[in-house]
Amino acid sequence: MQNRICDLFNIQHPIIQAGMVWCSGWKLAAAVSQKGGLGIIGAGSMYPEVLREHITKLKDATDKPFAVNVPLLYPDIDKIMQIIEEEKVPIVFTSAGNPATWTSWLKQRGITVVHVVPNVKLALKCEERGVDAVVCEGFEAGGHNGKDEITSMCLIPQVADAVSVPVIAAGGIGDGRAIAAAFVLGADAVQIGSRFAATLESSAHENFKQAVVGAADNATVLTMKNVVPVRLIKNSFYDRILEAEQRCADPDEIRAILGKRRAKAGIFEGDLVEGELEIGQVSGLINDIPSAGELFDRLLEEYREASRKLPEF
Amino acid sequence: MQNRICDLFNIQHPIIQAGMVWCSGWKLAAAVSQKGGLGIIGAGSMYPEVLREHITKLKDATDKPFAVNVPLLYPDIDKIMQIIEEEKVPIVFTSAGNPATWTSWLKQRGITVVHVVPNVKLALKCEERGVDAVVCEGFEAGGHNGKDEITSMCLIPQVADAVSVPVIAAGGIGDGRAIAAAFVLGADAVQIGSRFAATLESSAHENFKQAVVGAADNATVLTMKNVVPVRLIKNSFYDRILEAEQRCADPDEIRAILGKRRAKAGIFEGDLVEGELEIGQVSGLINDIPSAGELFDRLLEEYREASRKLPEF
Numbered sequence: 001m002q003n004r005i006c007d008l009f010n011i012q013h014p015i016i017q018a019g020m021v022w023c024s025g026w027k028l029a030a031a032v033s034q035k036g037g038l039g040i041i042g043a044g045s046m047y048p049e050v051l052r053e054h055i056t057k058l059k060d061a062t063d064k065p066f067a068v069n070v071p072l073l074y075p076d077i078d079k080i081m082q083i084i085e086e087e088k089v090p091i092v093f094t095s096a097g098n099p100a101t102w103t104s105w106l107k108q109r110g111i112t113v114v115h116v117v118p119n120v121k122l123a124l125k126c127e128e129r130g131v132d133a134v135v136c137e138g139f140e141a142g143g144h145n146g147k148d149e150i151t152s153m154c155l156i157p158q159v160a161d162a163v164s165v166p167v168i169a170a171g172g173i174g175d176g177r178a179i180a181a182a183f184v185l186g187a188d189a190v191q192i193g194s195r196f197a198a199t200l201e202s203s204a205h206e207n208f209k210q211a212v213v214g215a216a217d218n219a220t221v222l223t224m225k226n227v228v229p230v231r232l233i234k235n236s237f238y239d240r241i242l243e244a245e246q247r248c249a250d251p252d253e254i255r256a257i258l259g260k261r262r263a264k265a266g267i268f269e270g271d272l273v274e275g276e277l278e279i280g281q282v283s284g285l286i287n288d289i290p291s292a293g294e295l296f297d298r299l300l301e302e303y304r305e306a307s308r309k310l311p312e313f
Numbered sequence: 314m315q316n317r318i319c320d321l322f323n324i325q326h327p328i329i330q331a332g333m334v335w336c337s338g339w340k341l342a343a344a345v346s347q348k349g350g351l352g353i354i355g356a357g358s359m360y361p362e363v364l365r366e367h368i369t370k371l372k373d374a375t376d377k378p379f380a381v382n383v384p385l386l387y388p389d390i391d392k393i394m395q396i397i398e399e400e401k402v403p404i405v406f407t408s409a410g411n412p413a414t415w416t417s418w419l420k421q422r423g424i425t426v427v428h429v430v431p432n433v434k435l436a437l438k439c440e441e442r443g444v445d446a447v448v449c450e451g452f453e454a455g456g457h458n459g460k461d462e463i464t465s466m467c468l469i470p471q472v473a474d475a476v477s478v479p480v481i482a483a484g485g486i487g488d489g490r491a492i493a494a495a496f497v498l499g500a501d502a503v504q505i506g507s508r509f510a511a512t513l514e515s516s517a518h519e520n521f522k523q524a525v526v527g528a529a530d531n532a533t534v535l536t537m538k539n540v541v542p543v544r545l546i547k548n549s550f551y552d553r554i555l556e557a558e559q560r561c562a563d564p565d566e567i568r569a570i571l572g573k574r575r576a577k578a579g580i581f582e583g584d585l586v587e588g589e590l591e592i593g594q595v596s597g598l599i600n601d602i603p604s605a606g607e608l609f610d611r612l613l614e615e616y617r618e619a620s621r622k623l624p625e626f
Contacts, residue, residue, distance in 0.1 A: 003624055013626050120530045120597075139452070140464045148531035151453045151464040153485030153494060154594045158530050161598070172466030181466060181494035184619040217433045217471045218461040248561035281467045284433075285474070300626065306497040307623045311316055313326050313613065 004166040005189035008112060008132055009091055010065050012036030015179070015299060016168060017292070018193030019069020019093055020143065021045035021278070022267035026058035028201040031292035033064040040067045040093060045264065048079040055087045065090055067114075071144075072097025085109050093135065096144055099126045114168065118146025123159045123167075134163060135191050138171025142194050142231045142280030145222055153185065160186030174282035176302020192299075194280035199292040205270030209289050211277055217284035227254045233277035237262065317479040318502035321425060321445055322404060323378050325349030328492070328612060329481060330605070331506030332382020332406055333456065334358035334591070335580035339371035341514040344605035346377040353380045353406060358577065361392040368400045378403055380427075384457075385410020398422050406448065409457055412439045427481065431459025436472045436480075447476060448504050451484030455507050455544050455593030458535055466498065473499030487595035489615020505612075507593035512605040518583030522602050524590055530597035540567045546590035550575065 005014045017024060017032040019042035029039030041058060043051050051068070058066055068089050070080055073096050081102065084092060092106055095116035106113045107130055115126045116135040123134050136159040137145065138152030150158075152171045160167045169187035172178060174195045182190045197204055198212040215233055222231045223241055232238060240257050258276070266275020290298070318327045330337065330345040332355035342352030354371065356364050364381070371379055381402050383393055386409050394415065397405060405419055408429035419426045420443055428439045429448040436447050449472040451465030452458065463471075465484045473480045482500035485491060487508045495503045510517055511525045528546055535544045536554055545551060553570050571589070579588020603611070 003626075014624075138464065138466065139462075140467050149452075149534070150530050150594060150597075151451065151485055152466045153451065153464065153491055154453050154487075154530065154597060157488065157490050158598050172464055174467075175470065177470050177498050178466055180497035180623060183623055184493035184497060185490050217463050217467065221462070246561065248559065281463060284463075284467060285471050303626070307625075310493060310496055310620045310623070311327070312620075313316075313616070 003188060005133065005168060008166060009038050009067075011038050013300065014189035015296070016040065016067075016189060016191040017196045018170060018191045019043070019067070020193050020197055021263055023197040023202045023204045024069075025203045026054040026061065027203065028196060028199065028292055029066050030058045030061035031199075031201045032196065032296060033058075033066045034062045035293055035296040036064070037296060038065060038067055038091070040069050042069050043080055044069065044071045044074065045268075048076050048083055051080060052083050052087060055083070055089060059087075067091035067093055069093040069095065071095050072101060081105070084111070095135075099129045099131055103129045103131055116170070117159070119148045119150055119155070120158050120162045123163050127163045127165050131165065133166040133168055133188075134159065135168040135170050138169075139222065140231075140281040141171035142197075142220070142283075143278040145229050145231055147225060147229055149222070152182070156182060156185040156187050171280065172282050174280075174285050176299050176304070177306040178282070179299060179303045180306040194283050195286055195295065195299075196292060197279060198283075198286050198289050199295055200289060201292045204267050207270030207272055208267050208275075208277065211272050212279050212283045212286050213289060215279070215283040215286070217281075219284060220279060220281045224254060224258065227251050227258070230276070230278060231280060232266075233279055233283070235275075235277060236273045237266075237276065316501060318446065318481060321479060322351050322380075324351050326613065327502035328609065329353065329380075329502060329504040330509045331483060331504045332356070332380070333506050333510055334576055336510040336515045336517045337382075338516045339367040339374065340516065341509060341512065341605055342379050343371045343374035344512075344514045345509065345609065346371075346379045347375045348606055348609040349377070350609060351378060351380055351404070353382050355382050356393055357382065357384045357387065358581075361389050361396055364393060365396045365400060368396070368402060372400075380404035380406055382406040382408065384408050385414060394418070397424070408448075412442045412444055416442045416444055429483070430472070432461045432463055432468070433471050433475045436476050440476045440478050444478065446479040446481055446501075447472065448481040448483050451482075452535065453544075453594040454484035455510075455533070455596075456591040458542050458544055460538060460542055462535070465495070469495060469498040469500050484593065485595050487593075487598050489612050489617070490619040491595070492612060492616045493619040507596050508599055508608065508612075509605060510592060511596075511599050511602050512608055513602060514605045517580050520583030520585055521580050521588075521590065524585050525592050525596045525599055526602060528592070528596040528599070530594075532597060533592060533594045537567060537571065540564050540571070543589070543591060544593060545579075546592055546596070548588070548590060549586045550579075550589065
């Protein structure tokens with residue numbers, strides 16, 4: 001099989017595990033890369049030296065390609081990029097920032113660069129700035145998201161039509177049926193977050209994984225749109241945000257309610273009441289916590305089954 | 314090809330043209346039914362006797378199966394249902410209301426009943442009430458919508474897993490790629506609105522059709538969530554709603570800004586400034602105004618092309 005993303009990343013299957021705060025350390029990324037996909041370490045929740053440790057452990061665990069996801073608004077961004085260069089990270093996914101800032105610096109060092117986009121305009125800008133591929137992330141995706149609310153069903157074909165670089169679809173992909181859907185819509189690969197967050201190798205707290213398993217179709221919401229749009233599972237913390245939003249509270253008050261460390265409390269420490277439970281809408285169809293390797297095989301099998309079911313007419 | 318929706322409706326292709334206010338009269342519905350899909354007359358914008366006229370003209374134009382879409386909150390609902398019985402309408406799509414109210418009445422008269430749902434819970438309720446099929450409508454769909462904001466990518470597989478009646482996917486389907494996506498996600502058929510709104514046979518005003526053609530990926534928004542959630546193209550009218558919402562105006566004030574007849578003004582009379590331009594997010598990839606028949610052939614061709622592109626791995 002010829003696939004532009006498999007060629008670009010030198011991987012076997014065009015399935016990428018998303019970099020996620022507090023979920024995707026070296027264990028999860030190594031497990032996915034070892035299966036022939038692309039594992040990503042999420043630097044967003046790591047101090048620079050913690051990131052270095054994860055990269056080192058991942059390289060000890062597998063000699064397959066891997067990537068690091070870097071939110072460009074990260075405070076220690078210079079140190080993070082220095083570590084990425086020193087540790088010879090082959091692929092970097094950048095997000096939450098301007099693709100103009102770091103793309104050429106990374107490319108000059110021989111690093112493959114992918115940027116995450118929520119709309120066609122930014123996809124075109126990324127291509128102009130020389131990225132090697134784009135992730136188009138739909139409204140249904142977990143965690144931080146754009147304000148345009150464009151869903152994967154609408155975004156994937158429009159981005160695929162607009163750019164000539166490979167397109168990686170993200171948002172709403174929780175099983176092999178959605179992988180097949182992304183491909184027929186025009187994607188070259190898929191990036192899967194939520195589904196890998198609920199695996200044994202995910203570093204999320206067991207309570208959080210169980211909350212993902214227990215989530216219904218309507219359990220999540222994209223909230224805090226005037227502060228920092230994020231999709232999360234509705235809980236007591238969210239109820240307070242909602243109450244404040246419904247009386248048009250000042251953004252500063254929303255920021256004060258949010259405070260610090262809530263994502264860590266929710267995802268890593270398992271506080272389901274007061275934590276920020278960042279996860280995608282697709283958690284509604286996640287019903288178990290397999291190993292990442294088992295899941296990877298299942299996704300391939302489901303994909304093959306879904307592909308065979310297309311009716312002829 | 315065996316297909317549960319083709320068998321249920323006695324049609325050739327599992328492609329349904331959505332009932333849409335001010336767009337889908339007898340001309341559009343007849344053109345789609347004539348091609349072997351299912352055309353739907355949208356009763357939501359018709360006085361009872363106007364509906365009767367449309368049904369009569371449609372039956373003169375084609376002897377193929379067709380349907381009528383009835384929003385159950387319609388004020389003259391009893392008269393509408395009486396006309397449906399008298400004119401021997403074979404299939405009724407109900408929406409915006411409780412499936413318990415009319416399903417058994419319609420079924421007793423030998424009419425096939427389909428209800429539109431925005432989440433798994435209502436899909437299960439519909440099945441329990443004896444509907445013959447459900448339309449699962451994603452967040453990206455145009456016009457009136459649910460509050461759960463579940464996208465087609467997430468909703469289709471979850472509804473398909475939950476019910477045993479056939480599932481018709483709606484929302485975000487504007488070309489053959491999305492038809493293929495809906496099928497691999499588990500749908501038995503697709504219902505297409507926005508794309509048919511911008512055809513020659515659509516009774517929408519030329520200005521409105523051009524607005525759909527000109528819409529970018531992020532041109533639409535789901536708004537008025539506390540009054541009557543509706544997806545529309547952002548314009549001057551929407552700016553006033555947004556301004557009121559951003560200062561948490563009372564729902565009554567929002568209702569007053571909305572007033573009456575705005576959908577007619579926007580869609581049927583072509584007032585792009587003050588009208589309510591109800592359309593789906595997929596309008597971003599609609600770029601022309603073909604005849605419905607031409608479009609139908611193109612959808613089939615695009616579907617076949619997309620189906621062939623699924624990589625093997």
